[in-house]
Amino acid sequence: MSHHHGHHHTHDHPDLKGRNLVISILLNIVITVAQVIGGILSGSLALLSDALHNFSDVISLIISYVANKLTKKKASFQKTFGYKRAEILAAFINAATLIIVAILLIIEAIKRFHKPEIIESNLVIWLSLIAIIGNGFSVLLLKKDSKSNMNMKSAYIHLLTDMMASVAVLVGGLLMKYYQLFWVDSVLTFAIAIYLIWMGFDLLINSTKVLMLFTPSSVPIEKIVAEINAFNSIKNVHHVHVWQLNEDEVHLEAHIDFSENITLSEFDAILHDIEDLVFKKYDINHVNIQPEYSKDDAKDVIVQD
Structure with missing residues (x-):
C-alpha cells in the first residue's frame, strides 16, 4: 500500500505574541499583589475574588507563553508532530481553571451574602481603577492574535473578563461608598463568577473537541466524500478521518x-x-490518501479502527 501526503502552508506573520504575553504577565503580577493586599485591608470579597481571577490570569498567561514557545520547537523521531498541540492544551487548561475559579467564587459569594461586612470602599475604588487600566492595556496587546489562535484567545478571555470584573468591583465600590450597600459586594462576586463560566465554557468545549480528534464543525464529511466520489476512475471513498491538529x-x-x-x-x-x-472549499491543508484497487476491506465511510 502506498501513501501520498500533501499539504498547503499558511503564510507566517511576524510573531509578537511572546513579547505581548510577557508584558501582560508582569502587569498582572503587579495587579494581583496590589489587589490581595487591598482586599485584605478593605475586607472586600469582590476585590479578593478579582485578585484570585488575576492570579489565574498570571498562571494562564505563563501557560500560554510556554505553549507559544513549545510550538516553535522542531519535530523529532520521538515527536513527529513536534509540540503543535501545546497551545490547544494550554487553551483547555486555561478554560478549565476559569470555570473552577468561578465555582469557588460562587461558594464564597453565597457565604458572604448571608453575613455582609463593612468594607473600606475608597481602597476598593482605587485598586479597581488600577486593575481596569492594567488589564485594558493587556487586552489591547492580545486582541489581534486572539482572533486566529485558540491559546491566545484563552489568555485574552481571562484578561477581558478580569477587566470587566474590575469594572463591576468599581461600581460596587462606588455604591458602598455613597449608599452603604455592602451586600452588593457579594452580588457582584456572584455575577463575576457567572460571567467567567459563560466565557470559559465555549472555549473549553472547542479545545476538548480538538484534543479528542473530533471532526471540525465546519467540515461536512458526507459532502466531501460525495464530491471526491464524483471524480473519474474513483469507485469508492471510505475509512475517512478528519481532525484538527492545531489552529x-x-x-x-x-x-x-x-x-x-x-x-x-x-x-x-x-x-x-x-x-x-478540499483546501479551497473546506480549508483542509493536509491530505493523506491510501489508494486501493479491488481490495477486500470495509467500504464504510467511517470505520472504527
Whole structure:
C-alpha cells in the first residue's frame, strides 16, 4: 500500500505574541499583589475574588507563553508532530481553571451574602481603577492574535473578563461608598463568577473537541466524500478521518478504491485535484490518501479502527 501526503502552508506573520504575553504577565503580577493586599485591608470579597481571577490570569498567561514557545520547537523521531498541540492544551487548561475559579467564587459569594461586612470602599475604588487600566492595556496587546489562535484567545478571555470584573468591583465600590450597600459586594462576586463560566465554557468545549480528534464543525464529511466520489476512475471513498491538529492544520485521511488499475502518475494527478478541492472549499491543508484497487476491506465511510 502506498501513501501520498500533501499539504498547503499558511503564510507566517511576524510573531509578537511572546513579547505581548510577557508584558501582560508582569502587569498582572503587579495587579494581583496590589489587589490581595487591598482586599485584605478593605475586607472586600469582590476585590479578593478579582485578585484570585488575576492570579489565574498570571498562571494562564505563563501557560500560554510556554505553549507559544513549545510550538516553535522542531519535530523529532520521538515527536513527529513536534509540540503543535501545546497551545490547544494550554487553551483547555486555561478554560478549565476559569470555570473552577468561578465555582469557588460562587461558594464564597453565597457565604458572604448571608453575613455582609463593612468594607473600606475608597481602597476598593482605587485598586479597581488600577486593575481596569492594567488589564485594558493587556487586552489591547492580545486582541489581534486572539482572533486566529485558540491559546491566545484563552489568555485574552481571562484578561477581558478580569477587566470587566474590575469594572463591576468599581461600581460596587462606588455604591458602598455613597449608599452603604455592602451586600452588593457579594452580588457582584456572584455575577463575576457567572460571567467567567459563560466565557470559559465555549472555549473549553472547542479545545476538548480538538484534543479528542473530533471532526471540525465546519467540515461536512458526507459532502466531501460525495464530491471526491464524483471524480473519474474513483469507485469508492471510505475509512475517512478528519481532525484538527492545531489552529493552522486540518487533516484528511482516507482510503480510495479506484475502478481501474491506474498508474502512480495518474494517481498523483487525481490527488492534486483532491488537495485543491478540499483546501479551497473546506480549508483542509493536509491530505493523506491510501489508494486501493479491488481490495477486500470495509467500504464504510467511517470505520472504527
